[in-house]
Amino acid sequence: MDTLKDFLFLKANVAAEFNPFDEREYLVIQTYPRDQSLRVSKRSFDYESAKSYEIIVNMAHDCSSFGLRIFHNSKLWTVDFEGNPESISLEQDWKIAEKYFQPCCTNDVECEVNICQCSYPYFSTLRVDISDTGEYSSHLRLETCLVDDNSREIDHCPNCNCALIVEEDEDEDEDDLDETESTPLACIGCDNYHGQYYGGNMLVCGIHARGWDGENCPDYQQ
């Protein structure tokens, strides 16, 4: 039976907005650099031709990369070697709510739609206050901006769960940073040395997370 929604879908522009792709349609999308909206490079129902297009287009572009996805259950999925949906893709055809396209920046408020490394768009508002004594303070607020999920304050990406705000508390971290800024003496040249920061703390290596006191680490390896 026809419902009101079925009639709506007769209008091409409405239908495209609700559901621009067809079930089991293959899409070759640009996965890097990312854009606010999905960049579809090729659409096809034929797995082999979509797959070979993906390989060619990746060879032809040095600064962009492309991935093959399949549209299934209203979502994009990665594709297994037989062309079937494998797992939910991190990239989706995100729909940003209309209100986030309105200009909202003022002298002391900067707002924009950002994109997480996984393709998820979110909205950031940076408010800068200047006190009477001339001191700056800033407040960053991140929120969801999708049609079906917006205005919700977030600090992690709802799609891939990566941290979107890196806390920089200068007063507290200053001493730590000075100490660990360069490679610790005991670790210079060691294969186990890792030295990456996670949430403001350096993971020195997998064996001694906080490093080795002194110059001769028992696990030094070259």
Ligand SMILES: [Zn+2]
């Ligand atoms: Zn993400």
